[in-house]
Amino acid sequence: MREKISETEVLRVADLARLELTEAEKTRMTEQMNQILNYMETLNELETEGIEPMTHAIQLQNVFRPDEIKESLDRELGLANAPQSDGANFIVPKVI
Amino acid sequence: MPLHSLPVHELRHLLVQKEIKVSEVVQAYLDRVETLNVKINAYVTVMGESALKEAGLYDEGRKDLNASPLAGVPLAIKDVLCLRGTRTTCGSKMLENFVPPYDATVIEWMKSAGAVFLGKTNLDEFAMGSSNENSAFGPTRNPWNLSKVSGGSSGGSAAAVAAGLCSAALGTDTGGSIRQPASFCGVVGLKPTYGRVSRYGLVAFASSLDQVGPIARDVEDAALLLQTMAGYDSRDTTCVDLPVPDYMGGLKKSIGGMKLGIPKEYLIDGIHPDVALSMEKAIETFRTLGAETVEVSLPHTHYGVAAYYIIAPAEASSNLARYDGVKYGHRSTDARDLLSLYRRSRSEGFGAEVKRRIMLGTYALSAGYYDAYYKKASQVRTLIRNDFLKAFEKCDAIIAPVAPIPPFDIGEKVDDPLQMYLSDIFTLPASLAGIPGISVPCGFSGEHLPIGLQILGPHFAEESILRLAHHFERATDHHPGRPPVE
Numbered sequence: 001m002r003e004k005i006s007e008t009e010v011l012r013v014a015d016l017a018r019l020e021l022t023e024a025e026k027t028r029m030t031e032q033m034n035q036i037l038n039y040m041e042t043l044n045e046l047e048t049e050g051i052e053p054m055t056h057a058i059q060l061q062n063v064f065r066p067d068e069i070k071e072s073l074d075r076e077l078g079l080a081n082a083p084q085s086d087g088a089n090f091i092v093p094k095v096i
Numbered sequence: 097m098p099l100h101s102l103p104v105h106e107l108r109h110l111l112v113q114k115e116i117k118v119s120e121v122v123q124a125y126l127d128r129v130e131t132l133n134v135k136i137n138a139y140v141t142v143m144g145e146s147a148l149k150e151a152g153l154y155d156e157g158r159k160d161l162n163a164s165p166l167a168g169v170p171l172a173i174k175d176v177l178c179l180r181g182t183r184t185t186c187g188s189k190m191l192e193n194f195v196p197p198y199d200a201t202v203i204e205w206m207k208s209a210g211a212v213f214l215g216k217t218n219l220d221e222f223a224m225g226s227s228n229e230n231s232a233f234g235p236t237r238n239p240w241n242l243s244k245v246s247g248g249s250s251g252g253s254a255a256a257v258a259a260g261l262c263s264a265a266l267g268t269d270t271g272g273s274i275r276q277p278a279s280f281c282g283v284v285g286l287k288p289t290y291g292r293v294s295r296y297g298l299v300a301f302a303s304s305l306d307q308v309g310p311i312a313r314d315v316e317d318a319a320l321l322l323q324t325m326a327g328y329d330s331r332d333t334t335c336v337d338l339p340v341p342d343y344m345g346g347l348k349k350s351i352g353g354m355k356l357g358i359p360k361e362y363l364i365d366g367i368h369p370d371v372a373l374s375m376e377k378a379i380e381t382f383r384t385l386g387a388e389t390v391e392v393s394l395p396h397t398h399y400g401v402a403a404y405y406i407i408a409p410a411e412a413s414s415n416l417a418r419y420d421g422v423k424y425g426h427r428s429t430d431a432r433d434l435l436s437l438y439r440r441s442r443s444e445g446f447g448a449e450v451k452r453r454i455m456l457g458t459y460a461l462s463a464g465y466y467d468a469y470y471k472k473a474s475q476v477r478t479l480i481r482n483d484f485l486k487a488f489e490k491c492d493a494i495i496a497p498v499a500p501i502p503p504f505d506i507g508e509k510v511d512d513p514l515q516m517y518l519s520d521i522f523t524l525p526a527s528l529a530g531i532p533g534i535s536v537p538c539g540f541s542g543e544h545l546p547i548g549l550q551i552l553g554p555h556f557a558e559e560s561i562l563r564l565a566h567h568f569e570r571a572t573d574h575h576p577g578r579p580p581v582e
Binding site: 005009010013014016017018019020021025029032033035036037039040042043044045046048051052053054055056057058060063065073077078080081082083084090092093094095 | 193194195197198289290291304305330333334336396398399401402403405406413417420421422423424425426427431432433434435437438439440442443446451452454455456458459462469471472473474475476477478479481513514517528529530555
């Protein structure tokens with residue numbers, strides 16, 4: 001099996017995805033991603049030069065709506081699921 | 097037939113005739129759930145109290161049973177659809193305590209129609225999986241054989257319908273997540289055309305593929321549920337503003353002279369002989385019913401797995417970026433600063449398959465790899481859709497197996513993600529093309545496990561695939577599925 005992605009690259013991708021991998025997870029993830037990415041090679045059997053990529057399942061038109069003020073989620077409900085809040089704000093560790 | 101095995105349309109008859117009370121039906125289901133859920137693990141949350149309260153409104157005459165064809169009908173909801181005030185876990189530790197402040201559109205519409213919600217059903221975490229083994233709350237077991245998987249990701253909904261733990265259920269399908277568990281559990285499951293049903297309030301996995309649909313005991317019930325679910329909703333910009341046909345009325349029309357395409361690529365090596373045999377019998381049944389069959393070609397079928405497992409994880413990696421431990425969801429208690437809060441919360445909250453897909457998706461979208469993976473897969477998606485458009489010039493619908501294999505053992509594929517992905521080969525192409533598909537029972541394997549037939553139609557042709565499935569169902573004796581679990 002060809003190596004498509006190294007352990008170092010796996011860690012770089014994990015960093016982009018904001019994930020931390022344990023040593024065991026890193027080894028396993030590298031192995032499984034290599035297996036899967038090697039399988040993805042089958043797509044290269046197809047010539048796709050000039051073929052439009054498909055991003056939507058159906059023909060879509062831009063949807064407009066009038067810019068009107070509507071009722072929105074009230075603050076209490078919006079904060080209800082927050083792991084930490086002070087009743088008006090979400091609380092996070094100090095940034096600056 | 098026992099109460100818990102009645103299809104919705106028959107139950108409704110008894111309710112309207114006042115032969116039985118809504119609270120009696122709800123209590124009968126809750127009693128069964130109490131006994132059987134420990135074995136099957138179909139429900140993550142049971143809503144006994146609110147269901148009985150709702151049922152009481154009908155019995156006291158404060159709500160009208162004649163108001164809609166779903167009034168008083170006990171439903172189960174896949175736990176990926178937001179239901180105001182009831183926790184919605186998505187099968188994830190990340191959302192173990194998440195209580196949505198609003199209803200998904202389909203939930204709102206089901207409520208308006210008077211349905212009674214019995215509970216939220218188990219699923220693969222964030223709907224990512226084909227066996228329900230990726231749930232943080234343990235796998236859902238197949239009611240036909242508790243050592244087998246229920247299928248996924250709507251395995252809880254399919255198992256609940258099969259085991260008589262609800263009248264019907266809502267599921268969601270991104271790459272086969274309604275059709276495959278319906279097939280594995282011996283019930284009916286319909287994935288509508290992308291855009292037919294609103295996705296508002298459906299927790300996003302892959303937004304260009306996700307659709308909500310019914311899982312039911314028979315085709316008539318599936319039509320009944322779809323009738324209420326389908327329609328335009330301005331809160332989902334991909335929802336299509338097209339008239340909703342009379343699906344129930346459509347069932348009665350003849351299928352004589354309809355042309356059915358048989359894709360030669362779907363009879364691949366590696367297809368289980370029991371699946372191949374039940375397909376042959378299904379083709380014969382349709383011929384007997386007066387439908388014509390024609391061979392069609394979907395030459396890019398084989399590439400669906402690779403294209404899907406790039407596109408869906410790419411979209412997932414973006415959608416799941418919202419889980420950061422700040423606004424809702426799991427938050428690590430072990431963070432030094434904001435960045436480590438994000439990392440720790442996500443790493444502790446997500447399970448292995450979700451992490452794998454986020455990683456694959458992030459990689460496929462990252463600088464230097466975008467063209468080779470995401471763009472290439474999106475071009476192949478065009479080829480797959482074009483295959484269907486061309487095939488539908490020759491036929492009204494396509495029939496194929498739902499899965500190449502019958503339900504497999506719990507634990508069998510869990511350590512080999514690629515093998516698990518490959519088992520989705522027959523459901524992924526329709527998802528990528530955005531066309532509707534229905535899974536209807538078509539026989540049993542040698543081990544007496546259900547096998548499903550898939551009927552695929554052109555965009556927005558739900559009416560014709562429902563009609564074909566209905567006629568097929570009436571001509572065969574695989575219905576209603578009643579597994580031996582007690």
